Amino acid sequence: MLFDLPSDDTLYAALLARDPAYDGQAWVAVTSTGIFCRLTCPAPKPKRVNCRFHASVATCLEAGFRPCKRCHPLTEGQDPAVRDLLEALERAPDRRWTEDDVAAQGYDPSTIRRAFRRQFGMTFLAMARLRRLGRGAKALRDGGAVIEAQLAADFDSASGFRAAFARHLGTAPGHLKADALLQADWIDTGLGPMVAVSSKTHLHLLEFADRPALPRELKVLQREAKGSLGLGRLPPTDRIEAELTAYLAGQDAAFDTPLHPGGTPFQRQVWEALRQVPAGQTRSYSDIAQAIARPEATRAVARANGANRIAIAIPCHRILGADGSLTGYGGGLWRKRRLIEVERAYA
CATH class of the missing domain: 3.40.10.10 (DNA Methylphosphotriester Repair Domain)
Known part of the structure; x- marks a missing residue:
């Protein structure tokens, strides 16, 4: 700042x-x-x-x-091109934007890609696409047919819509069971859409929708649930959404939703140590290794940190490099920086 x-x-x-x-x-x-x-x-x-x-x-x-x-x-301190395209997206949030559309607005697509990545950590087209996918996911969750969800998401074809969901959920929407053991839904947050996967009692996954590892993590959940993964909303998803809203608004940093993060005993030990780091504070990988009485396991701690599939509630964003650098973050370094800024209110 x-x-x-x-x-x-x-x-x-x-x-x-x-x-x-x-x-x-x-x-x-x-x-x-x-x-x-x-x-x-x-x-x-x-x-x-x-x-x-x-x-x-x-x-x-x-x-x-x-x-x-x-x-x-x-109009103050904003890149005019970014401003114009954000205003265009606000006017037509469900439009299927392409690079030709960006060019038609009078801008070079490669310049716009760099400008949006620099400011938001994602391209303009990715931002628009996630909004369309979110509408489609909600239509399916509410009981809509695949064709209705396709229209809600404004894709040109059912196959295009299915392919998009295959990338995010690891399967076509027509194969998802309404009474599945685990159910996935989208949560809109101030840092972008997130995917939550819950059982009736626990939250199993919470990730940003554009995280590259999300499809692989969902496939792991499908195996663990013996293929019983569907689209829908269960009580832990409602609860984590309310807690995320309060957290990002600077009102409450507590996350009390019951979690089922999976992982090995060592990974779960690391993740529990992460949850003990107070909001507004940071640690290094070696600090966590010391906290779990495994001072020699700094690299293993770093791998466990990266394997966390419940973002924010298990606060891997509070871990910095030994020199204080942000280091990697699956949701993007711009989000990690923003989360640390949010937590200044809790320090």
Whole structure:
């Protein structure tokens, strides 16, 4: 962050006063409307309880808020091309965007790919595709036929839709059982869509939908459940969604959803040690090795950290390199950086 935000009380006072001193340095996201504004916005002021303050336009967008149409917060310090395409996506969130569409907007697709990766950790087309897939997953979960889900996701063909789900879930949607032992569903978060897989009593997986390892992890779950993996929502998914919402809003860092992370006894020992690291603090791999009384096992700890398939609730993002660097993160380093920033409120 280029600017360390003052307290929320200070920023809320600045919002009420429309203080220009913070213009371009702080933005307010309003949970009751789903929009974000400059602190100088002329619109009626929201209640304090509905305000979330951010130090960049990017984090407002990552948290799922739309730009205000009165104060136009995207025009300050934002790449014009990124701004224009985000506004186009807001106007047509279900459109099947292609690089030809990007070019038709007057932009070079390769330049746009770099700009979006730099700011969001994913390309513009990937962002648009995940939104379409999320609609399709929800249509299937709600009992829709494959063709209805295909239309909801705006794919040109049923085969295209099936292929997309095959990449994410490891099987075609028509093969997924409604009464499966494990059921997968999408959760929309401020850091992008996540896939949750639950049984009736436990959460078995929580991963970002664009994580490269997700298809492999889902296939492992299918084997463990003897093929009984379907699309649907069970109580642990509802519970983890509520906890994620509170966590990302800076309200509560506790995750009490019952977990079933799988893994070997050693891996489970490492994952339990990760859960003991308080929100707002970080550790190194060697710190975790010391915590489990295996000081020689730093590399094995690193492998176990990477094998974690329950993101955030088992906080592998709190592990840094010995030199303090972010090191790898399956959900993308931009998300790891954002999670560490979120947890500053819990320090």
